[in-house]
Amino acid sequence: MSEVEILHKKLFSVLLILLLIFTSTVLAVENAQQLESAEKLLALGIVTGYEDGSLKLENLITRAEFTALIVRLLPKQYDIESYEKDTIFSDVTKEHWASKYINIAVEEGLLNGYGDGTFKPDRKISYDEVLAVLVRILGYDKSLDKDKEWPLNYIDKATELGIVDNMVIPAEAKIPRGDVFVLVDNSLLIKLNKKY
Template sequence: MKKYISLLVALAIIFSFNIIGARAQAIPEIQAKNADALVTLGIMKGYEDGSLRLENKIKRSEFITLVVNLMGYDADTNLDSVKVTFTDIKKSHWAYDNIRRAIKYDLVSGYPDNTIAPDNDVTYAEALAVVIRALGYEKTLKGEWPGNVINKAAELKLSANLNLDPNHKLTRGEMSVIVYNALTVKFNR
């Protein structure tokens, strides 16, 4: 009987490693598939050489641009009344107009010190908070930061195929999963 139980335990361990290994291999494939779909939809753009560099960390300015594109705000050229008061971004920054669009549509508010940190990496919790706000669910958040956005993201299935720490700095591939998942969420407006 002991041998039988030991054999079952060993088989269960081997089986679980195979599932974990298969899932780990599938994640880059899911990210690539999601990113390709976002490129096709015009939401995500590659680098000048055509690559997407999904393994690279995503900057806050890149992330804001993705959300602006996701929402279709990138075509809005009426930005004359939008004032940027953040002290750490200049008009010459490549994402300046997208940050203005994000301000206009209340997608971002920056940090308490009046900065936006456009060239810093974006964390998982920060990204989820902005996507949740863009989709109109910010007022439905319950609880304390960052658990409130993690829980709402799970409820909305924004975090499907991801299991990350709230402070994890996102890669472009991980972000493509969140933005792709957002395409299936009904707007709460």
């Protein structure tokens, strides 16, 4: 093996080690932020963990789980059990654990179903959808940029408000619980632009 090849291998090894250190540091910071947000939201009763006590921050969140979370954000008091009835969606009957939350979210205009009359409660929700709902719950959906289409109009408004707070939002990607918790936590610091 020539000296040049040995030098290339050493350089590659050093670069690989630096990349691993940088990636580990970034992930540790992200996980710390997710955990801090999750603990705050747990203390406020906005999120719940799993039966085993874990938070599973890396798990993708479903539309039903996210709907329950956002309804807990509403400052309005509900007789929540009175909403435990069939929804307007063919795939969510009153027996579904999230029917009451879905009924409230629809009543408040926070979430919609699909053109086929379904809600798809077990479908994983995307970053775009989460940002749109957070902008709506805060009351800033009336001030969207009219020249931009969905989802850019909501992403821009969420960025402007500080909901995103330097997070990289992958287009149309499904969102893990940890990132949802960070976005919701950021939203708690924003002044409401509507009355409940």
